Amino acid sequence: MSEQDPALFALLNEIGIIEQLARNRFERAQPDGLRLPHFAVLNHLVRLGDGKTPGQLARAFQLTKATMTNTLQRLEARGLVRLEPDPEDARAKRVFLTDAGRARREEAVAFTAADLTELARRADLRAADLLPPLRALRTALDRDPRRG
Incomplete structure (x- = not known):
């Protein structure tokens, strides 16, 4: 990163580094090896409701359908999600x-909550102050027609 980089590029770069560090920290905190992409699916289903197709989830995560299918198969094998035939389209699930799955998502949040609280205290951060501008940035990126 250079001092001449545009501020938004520098911000996104910092967010990317934070994401990598946070991913590693999250995964190390899980006693059963829950991976962050698997947690992300559980979290999405809790936040936005279940009953989605694998294709809808793949689009939401900007992944290939094959990648999402693999993730869902792993979650299903662990008993965290179930795939059912789509009543409107027999070919779909x-x-x-x-x-x-709901309980495992709650456990994952609990495993990391104390650690993250302590981290925020040491970094002198107030998550409530950071959330509004980060949500605005996420919303703008999510709505950008060039997102893929």
Whole structure:
């Protein structure tokens, strides 16, 4: 990174580095090896509701359908989601969070909450102050027609 880099580029660069460090920290904190992409799917289903197709989830995460199918198969093998036939299209499936999946998502949040609270204290950060501009940036990126 150079001092001449545009501020938004520098910000996105910092966010990328933070994401990598946070991913490693999150995954090390999980006692059963839950990976962040798997947690992200569980979290998405809790936040936005289940019953989505693998294709809808792939688009939401900007992944290939094959990558999302692999992730869902791993989650299904662990009993965290279940795939059911789509009542409107026999060729398609719908993804539903199981009780175990919902509980595992809550456990993952709990495993990292104390650690993140301490980290924020040491860094003298108030998440509530950072969230509004970061959400605005995420929303702008998500709505950008060039997002892929």
